[in-house]
Amino acid sequence: METNTITNAAPKPQKNMSPWAIARRKFVKNKLAMISSAYLLFIIIISFLAPYITTADISLVQIGQMELPPSADHWFGTDKSGRDVFTRLLYGGRVSLLVGMACTVAVTIFGTIVGSIAGYFGGKIDSILMRFTDFVLNFPFLVFVIVLSAILFGQVDGVWVLILVISVLSWGGVARLVRSKVLTEKENEYVLAAVSIGTTPFKVITRHLLPNILSTIIVQSTILFANMIVVESGLSYLGFGVPSSTPSWGNMLKASQEPDVLQHMPWIWAPPGIVLVLTILSINFIGEGIKDALNPKSYR
Amino acid sequence: MLKYTLRRLLGMIPMLLLISIVVFSLAMFMPGDPLGGEIDPTNSDPEYIEEMREKLGYNDPIHVQYWTWVTNFVQGDFGKSTQYKVQVSELVKSRMLNTLFLGISSIVITYIFAFAMGMTAGRKAYSKLDHFIGGLNYFGLAVPNYIAGVVIIYFFSFKLGWIPFGGSHEIGLQPGTLEYWISRFHHVLAPAIVLGALSTASYTQFLRNDIIESSRKDFVRTARAKGTSESKIYNSHILRNSVIPLITFLGFDIVTIVNGAVITEAIFTYPGIGTLFLNSVNNRDYSVLMTLTMFFSLLVLIGNLVADLLYGIVDPRIRID
Numbered sequence: 001m002e003t004n005t006i007t008n009a010a011p012k013p014q015k016n017m018s019p020w021a022i023a024r025r026k027f028v029k030n031k032l033a034m035i036s037s038a039y040l041l042f043i044i045i046i047s048f049l050a051p052y053i054t055t056a057d058i059s060l061v062q063i064g065q066m067e068l069p070p071s072a073d074h075w076f077g078t079d080k081s082g083r084d085v086f087t088r089l090l091y092g093g094r095v096s097l098l099v100g101m102a103c104t105v106a107v108t109i110f111g112t113i114v115g116s117i118a119g120y121f122g123g124k125i126d127s128i129l130m131r132f133t134d135f136v137l138n139f140p141f142l143v144f145v146i147v148l149s150a151i152l153f154g155q156v157d158g159v160w161v162l163i164l165v166i167s168v169l170s171w172g173g174v175a176r177l178v179r180s181k182v183l184t185e186k187e188n189e190y191v192l193a194a195v196s197i198g199t200t201p202f203k204v205i206t207r208h209l210l211p212n213i214l215s216t217i218i219v220q221s222t223i224l225f226a227n228m229i230v231v232e233s234g235l236s237y238l239g240f241g242v243p244s245s246t247p248s249w250g251n252m253l254k255a256s257q258e259p260d261v262l263q264h265m266p267w268i269w270a271p272p273g274i275v276l277v278l279t280i281l282s283i284n285f286i287g288e289g290i291k292d293a294l295n296p297k298s299y300r
Numbered sequence: 301m302l303k304y305t306l307r308r309l310l311g312m313i314p315m316l317l318l319i320s321i322v323v324f325s326l327a328m329f330m331p332g333d334p335l336g337g338e339i340d341p342t343n344s345d346p347e348y349i350e351e352m353r354e355k356l357g358y359n360d361p362i363h364v365q366y367w368t369w370v371t372n373f374v375q376g377d378f379g380k381s382t383q384y385k386v387q388v389s390e391l392v393k394s395r396m397l398n399t400l401f402l403g404i405s406s407i408v409i410t411y412i413f414a415f416a417m418g419m420t421a422g423r424k425a426y427s428k429l430d431h432f433i434g435g436l437n438y439f440g441l442a443v444p445n446y447i448a449g450v451v452i453i454y455f456f457s458f459k460l461g462w463i464p465f466g467g468s469h470e471i472g473l474q475p476g477t478l479e480y481w482i483s484r485f486h487h488v489l490a491p492a493i494v495l496g497a498l499s500t501a502s503y504t505q506f507l508r509n510d511i512i513e514s515s516r517k518d519f520v521r522t523a524r525a526k527g528t529s530e531s532k533i534y535n536s537h538i539l540r541n542s543v544i545p546l547i548t549f550l551g552f553d554i555v556t557i558v559n560g561a562v563i564t565e566a567i568f569t570y571p572g573i574g575t576l577f578l579n580s581v582n583n584r585d586y587s588v589l590m591t592l593t594m595f596f597s598l599l600v601l602i603g604n605l606v607a608d609l610l611y612g613i614v615d616p617r618i619r620i621d
Binding site: 134135138139140141142143144146147148150151226230233234237238239240253256259262263266269273276277280281284 | 315318319322326329330438439441442443444445446447450451453454458465555558559562563566577578581582589592593596597599600601604
């Protein structure tokens with residue numbers, strides 16, 4: 001009993017803040033980034049809780065309720081098939097965000113693997129991998145995504161095809177970035193020390209190199225997330241993305257291709273457009289915030 | 301420089317061959333049979349179909365088919381469009397001019413806007429105007445072109461009636477007349493602005509930062525000390541230094557325009573190669589599809605090459621390795 005009180009009374013040693021804690025504090029102080037995070041979190045939560053928020057059936061076609069302007073019953077009105085725009089917006093967000101996240105994760109992981117191997121080993125492996133990366137980067141991205149999704153369409157579940165196709169064609173940028181970062185990082189003495197005591201290349205890369213370039217990867221993947229959402233919606237807008245039976249923000253925007261809808265029914269295409277722009281803006285602001293927070297040279 | 305250029309040009313050939321293999325295999329994997337448009341649809345006699353297949357070379361081994369396609373392609377014979385029943389080369393040529401017109405207009409508009417905004421923002425750094433331009437830039441980078449296009453059509457075409465909402469020119473005008481060209485400019489304006497928005501934003505950002513950086517340098521202080529007028533310092537001394545790195549962006553512009561043309565032309569129903577491409581995918585028009593995919597790839601390769609070469613001119617150290 002007595003010993004207990006003694007240990008409690010001992011003054012705690014003054015602890016320095018870890019780099020992550022400093023970064024977190026800087027990020028919290030950044031107003032724009034915090035507002036953006038709140039907005040993004042809000043969109044993510046209501047999108048993924050969509051089935052609990054609205055009970056309306058997304059695929060139900062109601063003949064009597066077509067093309068209704070916004071009202072208390074239908075907050076954002078109904079579209080040409082009598083489906084509630086608000087409900088579709090929530091479900092659409094789910095698909096758009098899911099595709100964006102899945103592509104970002106896939107691209108980041110694959111790009112990091114290729115880039116770190118090429119950068120660490122150098123020589124022949126490097127030149128082979130980088131030739132391959134150049135090859136992928138030299139494709140006109142949108143054109144090949146459209147051709148590929150036209151081929152694979154209908155063979156597997158549409159959303160996953162889209163994720164696969166986008167990811168396969170867009171890892172080149174991350175690979176190049178990670179490679180250049182690894183190239184400069186591996187010149188450091190701690191890497192030499194790790195190698196000299198017999199650490200395996202796998203461990204050197206995962207334990208020593210990657211943690212040190214993690215901040216670059218995080219910032220890059222935030223930008224990537226915004227880009228992937230843009231790509232998904234753009235493809236869906238053109239009719240080569242998510243199958244039209246599944247609502248996504250891009251699919252909803254596609255309705256604006258009919259001049260009649262574009263001219264007289266802005267409530268059908270404006271909500272997904274506004275939500276999409278705000279989402280992309282907020283992701284960009286968060287990215288800037290993270291970049292600033294992780295940069296030890298910036299004081300805010 | 302000549303040696304470097306030649307080496308880079310030669311380096312393009314294996315890349316093009318690889319791309320051609322990929323394009324060819326993709327076309328092979330496409331569902332449906334490209335035969336459809338070539339034969340008499342009323343004649344369903346299996347013998348006749350088999351004969352036509354043999355005649356058109358669909359029964360040859362794959363590598364023979366590939367070789368025939370590549371050699372024809374290099375000689376400028378792109379085959380016949382199954383949808384439009386004309387030579388692909390003619391079809392592409394007529395549409396290509398429209399896209400070229402759109403692309404050049406977009407680059408010109410980009411330069412005008414970017415220089416005006418970048419120079420103002422750089423000269424009046426951290427002022428209200430600078431922040432306003434910075435905000436505009438943020439929108440230019442964040443708003444996807446299809447949303448910008450839709451909003452522009454809604455407000456400027458339907459609400460205000462300032463611009464037409466589709467096509468490349470007024471129907472019934474004689475090509476070559478002044479009215480025809482005015483109509484063409486009128487039609488290309490909105491798509492060109494949308495297509496150039498992304499580049500405009502990045503140019504402006506770059507120019508602004510570069511001008512601010514240069515304005516602190518010694519040569520500017522010297523010029524000021526000698527009594528050079530402020531506008532002359534900014535317009536000739538500083539700008540000249542900032543324009544050089546900006547030139548290297550031109551290569552990437554080609555890539556951006558190639559990728560952006562597909563979507564921008566679709567929004568404004570502009571009859572260029574982008575809409576032709578989308579049509580060919582939807583209608584399984586293989587010869588058009590393969591030709592255009594090769595074309596786009598070639599343009600991207602050229603764009604990257606131009607970027608690298610311009611880098612080499614601006615920064616001679618790059619040429620060495």
